[in-house]
Amino acid sequence: MATLTYRDALNQALREEMSRDDRVFLMGEEVAEYDGAYKVSRGLLKEFGPKRVVDTPIAELGFAGIGVGAAMVGLRPVIEMMTWNFALLAIDQIVNSAAKMRYMSGGQIGVPIVFRGPGGAALQLGAQHSQAFESYYAHIPGLKVIAPATPADAKGLLKAAIRDDDPVVFIEGEMLYNQKGDVPEGEHLVPIGRADVKRAGRDVTIISHSKTVGPALKAAESLAAEGIDAEVIDLRTIRPLDTEAILGSVGKTNRCVVAEEGWAFAGVGAQVVDVIQRDAFDALDAPILRVTGADVPMPYNKHLERAAKVDAGKIHEAAKKVLYR
Amino acid sequence: MTLTAPEAAGPARDAATRALHRSYLRQMLLIRRFEEKAGEAYSLGKIGGFCHLYIGQEAVAVGVMAALDPGDHVVSAYREHGHALARGISSRAVMAELYGKATGCSGGKGGSMHLFDASVGFLGGHGIVGSHIPLAAGVAFAHKYRGDEHLAVCFFGEAAANIGAFHETLNMASLWDLPVVFIVENNGYGMGTAVSRAAAVTNLSVRGTAYDMPAEQVDGQNVLTVREAMDRAVSRARGESKPTLLEIKTYRYVGHSMSDAAHGTYRSKDEVEEYRRRDPIAILTELMRAGRYWDDEQQAALEAEVMAEVTDAIGFAEASPEPDLAVLHRDVYAPEGQ
Numbered sequence: 001m002a003t004l005t006y007r008d009a010l011n012q013a014l015r016e017e018m019s020r021d022d023r024v025f026l027m028g029e030e031v032a033e034y035d036g037a038y039k040v041s042r043g044l045l046k047e048f049g050p051k052r053v054v055d056t057p058i059a060e061l062g063f064a065g066i067g068v069g070a071a072m073v074g075l076r077p078v079i080e081m082m083t084w085n086f087a088l089l090a091i092d093q094i095v096n097s098a099a100k101m102r103y104m105s106g107g108q109i110g111v112p113i114v115f116r117g118p119g120g121a122a123l124q125l126g127a128q129h130s131q132a133f134e135s136y137y138a139h140i141p142g143l144k145v146i147a148p149a150t151p152a153d154a155k156g157l158l159k160a161a162i163r164d165d166d167p168v169v170f171i172e173g174e175m176l177y178n179q180k181g182d183v184p185e186g187e188h189l190v191p192i193g194r195a196d197v198k199r200a201g202r203d204v205t206i207i208s209h210s211k212t213v214g215p216a217l218k219a220a221e222s223l224a225a226e227g228i229d230a231e232v233i234d235l236r237t238i239r240p241l242d243t244e245a246i247l248g249s250v251g252k253t254n255r256c257v258v259a260e261e262g263w264a265f266a267g268v269g270a271q272v273v274d275v276i277q278r279d280a281f282d283a284l285d286a287p288i289l290r291v292t293g294a295d296v297p298m299p300y301n302k303h304l305e306r307a308a309k310v311d312a313g314k315i316h317e318a319a320k321k322v323l324y325r
Numbered sequence: 326m327t328l329t330a331p332e333a334a335g336p337a338r339d340a341a342t343r344a345l346h347r348s349y350l351r352q353m354l355l356i357r358r359f360e361e362k363a364g365e366a367y368s369l370g371k372i373g374g375f376c377h378l379y380i381g382q383e384a385v386a387v388g389v390m391a392a393l394d395p396g397d398h399v400v401s402a403y404r405e406h407g408h409a410l411a412r413g414i415s416s417r418a419v420m421a422e423l424y425g426k427a428t429g430c431s432g433g434k435g436g437s438m439h440l441f442d443a444s445v446g447f448l449g450g451h452g453i454v455g456s457h458i459p460l461a462a463g464v465a466f467a468h469k470y471r472g473d474e475h476l477a478v479c480f481f482g483e484a485a486a487n488i489g490a491f492h493e494t495l496n497m498a499s500l501w502d503l504p505v506v507f508i509v510e511n512n513g514y515g516m517g518t519a520v521s522r523a524a525a526v527t528n529l530s531v532r533g534t535a536y537d538m539p540a541e542q543v544d545g546q547n548v549l550t551v552r553e554a555m556d557r558a559v560s561r562a563r564g565e566s567k568p569t570l571l572e573i574k575t576y577r578y579v580g581h582s583m584s585d586a587a588h589g590t591y592r593s594k595d596e597v598e599e600y601r602r603r604d605p606i607a608i609l610t611e612l613m614r615a616g617r618y619w620d621d622e623q624q625a626a627l628e629a630e631v632m633a634e635v636t637d638a639i640g641f642a643e644a645s646p647e648p649d650l651a652v653l654h655r656d657v658y659a660p661e662g663q
Contacts, residue, residue, distance in 0.1 A: 025470070051470065057500070062459050062493025069463020069477075072448055073398065075470060077463075092490075096453050097460060105441035106432025107656035109448060141657050165659035 002185055007177040009151035010040045013158035014078065018048055021076060024162055027054040027063055028080030028117075037082045038118060038177055064090035064115065068097045068167075071113040076162060081117035084133045084171055090115075091136075098167035099142030114161045118174035119147070120211050120261050121298055124305060130298035132262035134209070137169040138239040138271070144192055145238040147171045149213035151181035153236055156190030164192060173211040193237045195245035201231035204255040204319045207246060207272055209235040212259045218312035223319055230319055238268055243275050250276055254285040255322040259315050264292040289318040343618045346609065349391065349548045350619075351627060353383040353606050356407040358635045359416055360579075363406065363423055366639065367583045372423045375452075376437045379407035381578040384605035385510050386411040388551025389478060389573075392559045396473070398446040400461040401480040403438035404510075404577075405450055408480055413445045416638035426645035433648040434656065454515075455481060455488035458507070462498045462568075465505035469566055476504040476562040483572075484515025486529050495570065499536040504562035506555070509572045510545065516581045517591040530572040538570050545575030546605045549612075576600040 004012070018024045030037045032045040032055040045053040056063040060081065067077035081087040087094070098111045121130030138145045144166055148154040154172065161168040198213055199220050208216040213234045220230040233249050235242065250256050256276060258269035269290040276288060294308040338346070360378045367376045379386070382404075390411040393399070401408045409419050414430050422429025423437050430442045431450070439450040448464065451457035461479030468475045485491055486509055498505050509529050513520055520527050533540025539561060543554040551573060558569035578597060579587050588594045613619030 057493075057496060059493035059497065061490055062462075062497055065456070065459025065490065065494070066463035066466055066497060069400070069460035069465075070467040070470070071463070072460065073464050073467045075467045092453060092456055093459065096456055097451070101449075102659070103656045104431060104435045104439040105443070105449065105656075106429075106434045108431070108441050108443040110659055144658075165661065 001182040004151050004183045006151045006154050006179050009155035009183050013155045017162040024076045025052040026078045029082045031080050060086050060090040064093040067113050071111045072109050076112050078114045084119040085129050099140045110165050111167045112165045114168045114170050116170035119171040122174045126300045127297035134238045135267045144168045147210035149210050149234050152183045156188045160189050160192050193240040195242035196234045198234045199232040201229040203229045205231045205249040205253045206257045207233045208259040212261050215312040219315035222316050247280050250280045251283045254283050256288045257318045259291040286322040289322050291315050291318050346613050349387050350609050352387045352411050354631045356383045358631050362635050374436050376583045377404040378579045382575045384548035385545045385573050385575050388548040389555050391552050392555035396475040398464045398477045400448045400457050403452045409440045412447045414442045417641040420638040420642040421645050424642040427648040428645040455485035455490040458490050459494045462494045462503050462505050465503040478506045480508045483509050483511035483520050495536040498568040499538045502566045504566045505568045506558040507570045511574050512577045533570040540570035543573045545573035546603045547608050
């Protein structure tokens with residue numbers, strides 16, 4: 001095991017996959033000479049040269065589409081979005097081109113591409129730079145959506161995403177880049193579509209992903225101090241959703257809280273709740289509660305921002321409510 | 326412009342040239358008759374959804390494709406039946422796709438706007454205006470990345486030249502010297518909006534200048550002129566790995582789609598008749614007749630041959646099975662992932 005930051009774990013994944021397969025290239029704004037806006041691509045230009053680490057103009061729609069075209073004829077592009085907020089300019093290529101190509105060509109043309117970059121709110125960046133888009137992309141058949149919470153998962157899932165034959169939306173946590181964690185040495189792959197039990201427990205299941213796994217674990221600790229044993233499930237992949245892991249945990253605890261950074265309406269948690277009410281209705285001892293970002297564009301003021309965001313305290317309160325305590 | 330191209334006065338053509346001209350004529354005639362039949366089938370309810378016919382623009386598809394190699398790739402928009410046929414997808418497979426049948430070139434999942442055939446390098450068939458322009462540049466990027474000397478061609482209408490994807494792509498294609506040819510088929514109207522009502526500069530070829538990209542305006546009713554311009558663009562792409570913008574001026578005799586009348590709202594009957602006098606099939610036939618290597622008998626034989634092919638394609642499409650409902654969930658993800 002090595003201790004790495006989430007950023008460096010992603011960097012390792014890129015470096016290893018580019019060394020392993022010369023069809024893999026990285027393209028995006030500031031990925032090469034600047035070494036990455038968030039330094040995820042640090043050193044890659046030096047190692048792989050400008051043919052495989054390609055700086056683009058600020059033209060998300062254009063270079064996303066160029067990536068899709070290159071993938072249609074067999075390359076394996078990794079397209080970096082400086083943030084997922086800017087990828088809205090490219091959503092036409094992700095949704096109309098990448099996601100549908102295999103289907104509308106009758107299975108002839110696949111698009112093995114990874115769109116990756118940071119999502120979610122950082123600190124006081126205001127409304128247009130503070131959004132969690134997992135549910136947007138998870139809505140679309142043809143896409144896979146990944147949002148890892150730890151350095152080990154970030155590395156193992158990015159490597160799996162690059163090797164996957166379908167388009168993958170890979171949403172990193174902007175606030176996770178500096179977080180450290182143990183990462184297995186050598187070939188480390190995490191399968192797409194599998195959730196992970198980040199903390200085992202008996203009394204209540206807390207389901208979360210990406211940046212919200214941290215507050216969920218913190219809430220589990222404070223609940224433990226009150227004698228409540230919470231289980232924390234990290235979805236890791238949003239689509240395909242690991243329904244087996246969700247149902248297994250809720251079947252055991254009979255109570256569930258779903259926490260996510262994004263907005264509630266048609267959010268990831270809405271899908272999780274749908275799965276549970278249909279397939280584990282009899283297991284439930286209480287209605288499921290959701291903890292989400294406030295239903296507002298993100299405010300700039302730090303007190304307002306804090307009030308809008310999910311935190312450990314809100315998850316703690318929700319867990320107690322589903323336990324009627 | 327006169328009906329008779331200047332070449333007609335030239336020396337007698339060699340056998341290879343004559344054969345080439347016959348093949349261009351056959352392809353244009355095939356597209357024309359295929360589209361007429363597709364229009365009929367649509368009216369009979371055999372073809373569903375949107376259906377955009379290519380009648381009047383045949384010389385563009387045929388002249389452009391004639392300059393390509395089998396290893397090149399073609400990316401097109403939604404008025405692409407003619408492009409698919411000229412690139413070599415069989416008339417059976419295209420018609421069956423319009424019928425939504427299992428034997429269609431996209432297995433019945435694509436339809437009129439999403440024709441694909443990887444075996445001939447035909448990468449769609451895209452329905453969002455301008456959205457496929459970066460895809461073609463991406464294909465060209467892959468050719469350059471591999472160093473294989475092949476190129477990508479992208480067809481789109483003049484209305485797509487006003488969308489952001491066009492400008493972003495032209496900039497990067499030029500910046501990175503990508504081997505791609507952008508074909509603006511300027512048929513005068515984006516749906517019902519005349520180019521002069523949509524573009525501040527109606528000579529669209531000058532937009533190449535903004536991106537330091539060689540560009541030409543080409544007469545799209547003369548298949549030989551199209552071929553020559555395309556040859557220049559192809560040698561630039563293959564030899565120097567440079568992009569080209571070709572604005573090919575043409576005209577569709579029919580409405581934007583099957584729900585749009587040929588004339589009466591945004592354009593007049595006189596205007597359509599005027600353009601019909603510069604018919605691409607007539608221009609080539611006239612040239613071949615003037616060169617004395619084409620006569621009524623040959624024309625009649627070719628007409629019969631082409632009609633037989635189109636009739637066969639209709640028969641094939643009619644007789645083909647519907648896709649099995651079991652394929653509904655197939656092809657969303659790669660087989661390993663399902």
